[in-house]
Amino acid sequence: MKYETHKLCGVISSFAVGNIILSDVPVFKRVIFLIVISIFGGLGGTFPDVDAKNNNWNKIFGSIFKFRHRGKMHSLIPYIIVYLVIYNKILNNVHNHELLILYIIAISGFLIGVISHLALDIITVRGIPILYPFTKKxxxxxxxxxxxxxxxxxxxxxxxxxxxxxxxxxxxK
Structure with a gap:
């Protein structure tokens, strides 16, 4: 899939999940949280292609990952591990309740975006190694x-x- 499709799907899927999860939050906070989760969803939606040669991440940061495209960066397992580590660090180190919620919403939006990216790529002919490192298939x-x-x-x-x-x-109306 193309960059724009991945970004769009990341934004939409994180907004949709956020809208369900945040349904009981007061309107002003809900709007702020939906903006945050959508921005990070868009970033997460494009991140797995950081290993591709011609992508926007490399244009900004240079070639930071030297993996084969649709290899390690297209597996769900590393993202879940990193998410849990970051989530744990945030829970243990951030004591301001509002800031804690904002951080959790941001990293959750990023993970939702990544999942949307992997979901789009797994429906293509080429597929992805979703269970890497257990299998490269x-x-x-x-x-x-x-x-x-x-x-x-x-x-x-x-x-x-x-x-x-x-x-x-x-x-x-």
């Missing part, structure tokens, strides 16, 4: 081709957002 659920199906997936994501916004606006 690439798993694929569907046989979609990026050059052929990327625009359709992007369209579906955009339509989902439009339908969601339409339904939300209808609630307030």
């Amino acid at each position: 690439n798993y694929s659920i569907l046989n979609l081709r990026t050059e052929k199906h990327d625009k359709y997936i992007s369209f579906i994501l955009k339509m989902s957002v439009a339908i969601y916004i339409f339904n939300e606006v209808k609630k307030y």
Whole structure:
């Protein structure tokens, strides 16, 4: 999938999960939290491609990861381990309740974005090594081709957002 599709899916999926999780939060805080989770979801949605030669991460930071593309960075296991370590560090070191919540929302948005990226790549012909380091085997659920199906997936994501916004606006009429 293309960078824009991954970023869009990261933003949308983190916003959707955040909207469900934060449904009981007062409106002002909820808006702030949804903005934070969506921004970090977009970053997480593009991060697994940090190992690709021509990506926006390398344009900003230089080539920081020298792995084979769709290799180690396309496995869910390292992200879960890093998430749990960071989550634990935040819980033990941040004592301001509001700041603690903001940090947890940010790292959760990033992880949701990463998961959305892996979900998009696992439906392509090439697949991903989702269970690395246990196995290097690439798993694929569907046989979609990026050059052929990327625009359709992007369209579906955009339509989902439009339908969601339409339904939300209808609630307030």
